[in-house]
Amino acid sequence: MTLHPEHDFIGLAPFLRLSIAGGDLRQVAQVLLEQARQDQDNPNLWMNLATAFFTLGERDLGLTIQSQALQMQRRYTLPARRQPARSRLLVLLNAGDLAENTPIDCLLEDSDVELIYQYISAAEPLPADLPEHDAVLVGLSVTDTSQPILDALVPLLAHWPKPVINAPQHIPNVEREAASALLQGVPGLLIPATWPVDRSALAAFADGSRSIEDSFPGGRFPVILRPTGSHGGHGLARIDSAAEIDAYLAAEPENSFYLSNFIDYSGSDGLFRKLRVALIDGQPLPCHMGVSSHWMIHYLNAGMYEDAAKRAAELAFMEGFAGFAARHATALDAIHRRSGLDYLCIDCAETRDGELLIFEIDHAMVVHAMDPEELFPYKQVHMLKVKQAFEDYLYRLQVQSAASVRR
Template sequence: MSSIDMSAPAPFVGLAPFLRMSINGEDLRPIAQEQLPRAEACPEDANLWMNLATLMLCLGHHELGLGIQAHALTRQRTFHLAAAHQPARLRALLLMAPGDLATNMPLDCLLEDCDIDLLMYYVSEEGDPLATALPEHNLVMVAMSESDENRPLLTALEPLLADWPKPVINRPQGVANTDRERASQLLQGVEGLLIPPTFPTSRTELQRVISGEKTLADICHDIDFPVIVRPLGSHGGHGLERVADTDELADYLTRLSGEDFFVSAFIDYSDGDGLFRKYRVVLVDGEPFASHMGISSHWMIHYLNAGMYEDAAKRAEEGAWMERFDAFALRHRHALNAIAERSGLDYLCIDCAETRDGELLVFEIGHAMAVHAMDSIELFPHKQVHMAKVKSALRSYLLRRAEGGAQAQKTGGVEV
């Protein structure tokens, strides 16, 4: 069974323990089967219900998980994840949005075994997003990701956080910059950085391309096949496909619903051996760190299905890249600095690759990507030291900002 103690009164456990079990191949279903009747018997136990919601979302029960989460949020809006090492050095207030596992940054997965209390506050979706009383805190971190659903919340938070008395990490206007279309616009014209422009279009316009009434270049500013097409608002690669010609475009539209899509040019970033390599880089206050490297024969790489767990040679290559990361960061210093500056975010993740011409090819930027040290030490011994660097850098940055904010309050100065 599980090492997670979900006995009454239920402590809030966050995502980290469930994610670790999932990565290690443990079956989460027996826990769910045990906890469902217990939750039904304890409808007022918000921590229990929120834990169960996270568990259901990990199991892929999307609608059920969101329903359970909604019930938990009718009971309370703040969920306290106590620091592993007490007394805590600071209390970080994370502004979260209701939603699935991709909706908010999984900070507890990175700051495990730490001395920072995490106060996960779920903002209100109607009226004042901070209407419910806020707990005492040393700094605020906007944890919700950019999405169609979260965009109104981010907009509403901007004026509320503009003169917040405590330091604010990842301000909402910076989070808004991670939208794919906006990011592609912000990062154009940077030497050594390539991010294909993303063009919004409609099913009707794409149908006109299929019929021959228009060309792809007519509706997407001179780009041509092959292209990447995805539905508006999709995340995690859902509906994202490479389309080579009008026949494939017609087939794509028959299989996917929705009326609005994004189109961008496909860049073949495969290396001489025919394999694709995608990197996840973390920026903490502009300083780059290695998170992971996925290697696959397919252009769309997800770490969990790239064969990294099954292939020792791939893991060895990832380890070598992480050991030589300083050279990678130096090679792309100008591009990484531009991303940090133009995004306006204190903490940011970048999914990227290197083109055959040596440019940094950016796929996506965002602060809600998974960064953790939960993989098996036996399979991934190289990850521990590098994840410790990310954790240490972020912890130090948060402490520095919190202490700077406290000092500014004492002196009446402005915290920067």
């Protein structure tokens, strides 16, 4: 990966692309570090370096470097690859790692959309000197630090003169407990109840002084445990009996967790299939399908790169997505309406009974077309549809906004 000689801000996409291709990110980070030392007053370089360390999993170092960049500058622009830009999207962000905000530049690579990244805070949720833009995307995830910012944004964006994508009052709907409650009772949709539980309660389950069955209506082993606020499978575990809880707690230092019943979503062949679907203004589109013999699927370690049969299964899913969308139209529409979000992604599966099993809904999932084309030629076709759907949505908003102004 080479950087522009003026050391422009480059966003997440180039780093993620290099990581997926197996490139040497540490060498890139070292080059960036040397450049930043030679040009210490360049916030773009420091922000690029922070992103490199986040991609490497060096969260604490990335946060330190990001903080230094934000002290110098809180606005970073990714120009449209094709000029002139057809749309200017103002993206509101919170300081934090890669899970903190919507990685929209990964979806909009090589587009004619200019992305203006504005890092905000509760003290200054909307700076007075915001640049011209055609729409606003609230990109913040739901965290302890972002909630006060989201609260501050609600009245400010309520009558914003430009279209607002993912209004701040709806963002908390993706939080696991909230989403679980929100989506109960939808025909054809299955989402396990999610219960908050602290460390002391888990210890009581382990020693037998309390039971999951008596503590939570419908609770039973096996269960899924994960630390509150975790993403990407960090701390996620299936617990088959109370005897396994002590070992889990010994490995996890956190004090608060989410607990839910484990649902066996394996197919008749014993394999698990985890699907990622994007909802753009209510329109469902396929992003990927991971196939694995293990219930906890992450696309990068599911063997999709090594197994042609798994890729063929993913191709069949993407080519036959219209049938999937028709089967689950009621569930997908309910997710769109109840969440209130204009852009979000769904990690899900189909059960043997034909229900849509929801693992997570979120607007901050990574959606991209970076997998090697020689192995995944079909991905380019279908991911282009997702990208085009988002661009078309932006342009519709612009037209509607302009018509409203003329009236």
